[in-house]
Amino acid sequence: MNITEVAVTVTERPVKHVFRWRAGVPGSGTTQIESRIEIRTDEGMTGVAYAARGAIIVDLFDRRLRDILIGRDPMLKEDLWERVWEIDRIEELPIYALGLADIALWDLTAKIAGLPLYQVIGGYRDRIPAYASTVTFETTEEYLECADQCLAHGFRAIKLHAWGDHRKDARLCQDLRTHVGDEIDLMYDGSAGFDYVESLYLGQALQEAGYLWYEEPMREFNIEAHRRLTERLSIPLLVAETSDGCHYNVADFIAREAAGMVRTSTHYKGGITGGLRVAHLAEAFNLRAEVHGGGLPNLHLACAIPNTTYYESLITSLPIDVEPGIGNDGAISPPHVPGIGWETVERV
Structure with a gap:
């Protein structure tokens, strides 16, 4: 062929x-x-x-x-x-x-x-919990309302994309924890908006509030800054989302003890092959490789590897408009058709 x-x-x-x-x-x-x-x-x-x-x-x-x-x-x-x-x-x-x-x-x-792609590349599970990943809303009240609607739908985990102000974001994160209680997994994504001092301040607030991970607080070109931040915080730092170099770069984050978890994906880490390389590299160090972003290729990747926790599902509106396929159990399955299954979803 x-x-x-x-x-x-x-x-x-x-x-x-x-x-x-x-x-x-x-x-x-x-x-x-x-x-x-x-x-x-x-x-x-x-x-x-x-x-x-x-x-x-x-x-x-x-x-x-x-x-x-x-x-x-x-x-x-x-x-x-x-x-x-x-x-x-x-x-x-x-x-x-x-x-x-x-x-x-x-x-x-x-x-x-x-066979469905996830079975060909590993086949660890056929259903995975999803977390609700917010866009940036205008007010704390909107975030809390979004959280209420997500929990009512069945999500048991929520990740915040907030305003990019380290003090305001810290207050929002603590307010959300108070609002939803201790049984819901919460995560925060800084979208690389902070310097080291701001990242440390925000990270301390997140660990006080019991967040599951602290994602991409700084641009990822400086591994030493991430090593120092990891050294000062107990919350896992989730890194290497948008850094160039696929598994080679991720290996440097791990070797320098600058990662509590690492990001993998199909769209930023060189497709299915690159995404698997990152996941297996992380597993060799007993680290989670959390799959970044939604979409069918990432869903298949998440269901093929043992060391990822959730599928990321973006919430872009209020009232919420939940991604098709996510059930009232807050979980999603890849299409059970040969290949990726592009024909099973509407392009929106």
Whole structure:
């Protein structure tokens, strides 16, 4: 079997719920641009991946990626992953582009196997608890109302994306703990908005409130700053979400004792192959590799590995609009069809 064609199709549609992030980080905007990547073979099989970008994805496949895929055996995914990694040396691929071909190739592989992707890459479970991951709301009252609605739906864990003010965010986090009680897992994501002093202040408030993890308080270029922060706090620091370098970079965070948990994902860590490498690396150190972000590839990854706790499901509105598939038990299952199962969900 050989790859005969690689096609990229760009579409644009309105955003269902317009939302914002912390100060300094762009929100959703009003339209969503998306690329559909199809890798086709001489035996009539097709693997598919999606990217939340348009022209830049077309450009990268036209100039670089298509040529290293055409004529290759799609089953040799490690070889193709390394070829894309080589291109990254001169192209400095955007982190979200590094794994797109790999995701499509794994979709193709699972279709050939006649199995859901999560079973092909590990098959640890067929259902996983989800946590409600908020966008940035305007007031504390809105966050508390969002929490009430999430708990009523069945979620048993909530993660905050707040305002980017370390003192206000600290108060919000403690107010939420008081509001929901001690039995609900709470997490906080700083979206890399703070320096070391601010991160320490906020981290102390989070550990006093019994939060499960403290995610990405600082930009992740400086591992030493994360090591010093980890040394001063007892709450697990969840790191390496957006840092370049896939498992190589994650290994440095672990080796420098700068991680309480690590992030893995399909969209920021080099597809399914890169996401698995990070997860297995972390497991060798008895660390959790929490899967970052929603979507079907990440859901399959989360159900394939033993050392992740939750699936991340974004809550973008009030009243809440819960992701399809999340039941009243607060859990979700991947589609039980061959491949990733793109055809089972509406593109929104």
